[in-house]
Amino acid sequence: MDDLDQLYQSIILDHYKHPRNRRELAPDEIMADEENPLCGDQLSLSVEINAGRVEQIVFDGKGCAISLASASLMSETIAGRTVEEAASEVQQFIQIMRGEQAIPDDWPDELRALGGVRKFALRVKCATLAWHGLAKILARV
Numbered sequence: 001m002d003d004l005d006q007l008y009q010s011i012i013l014d015h016y017k018h019p020r021n022r023r024e025l026a027p028d029e030i031m032a033d034e035e036n037p038l039c040g041d042q043l044s045l046s047v048e049i050n051a052g053r054v055e056q057i058v059f060d061g062k063g064c065a066i067s068l069a070s071a072s073l074m075s076e077t078i079a080g081r082t083v084e085e086a087a088s089e090v091q092q093f094i095q096i097m098r099g100e101q102a103i104p105d106d107w108p109d110e111l112r113a114l115g116g117v118r119k120f121a122l123r124v125k126c127a128t129l130a131w132h133g134l135a136k137i138l139a140r141v
């Protein structure tokens with residue numbers, strides 16, 4: 001394992017062990033429920049949107065390190081974007097993870113860390129679960 005792999009692994013472990021923006025959600029707060037039965041991942045999302053901007057993304061759920069770290073990383077990466085920016089970054093992330101698009105040079109290390117799972121087809125579902133939920137919410141705005 002080289003230094004870069006180690007950096008990426010430590011980013012994922014950090015977000016798994018100390019997820020950002022994760023808390024219990026009341027039923028009426030939940031805007032999307034996502035499930036990945038292949039792995040047992042379950043995520044619920046709530047998004048606060050004000051004046052066309054994604055103010056905050058909050059999630060709850062259970063699952064593997066990749067699915068939870070990805071939700072945590074998404075909540076940090078996308079918050080503050082306009083709805084349009086957020087929607088296009090979400091689509092880009094999903095396409096990159098599916099191997100339909102190359103990783104752009106300016107992609108942040110936090111997302112590159114998840115990029116490593118592209119080699120593992122089953123893990124792609126884990127890594128994109130939260131992003132699919134956010135895509136559904138943004139499509140309804």
Ligand code: ZN
Pocket residue numbers: 036039040041063064065066067125126
């Ligand atoms: Zn998983």
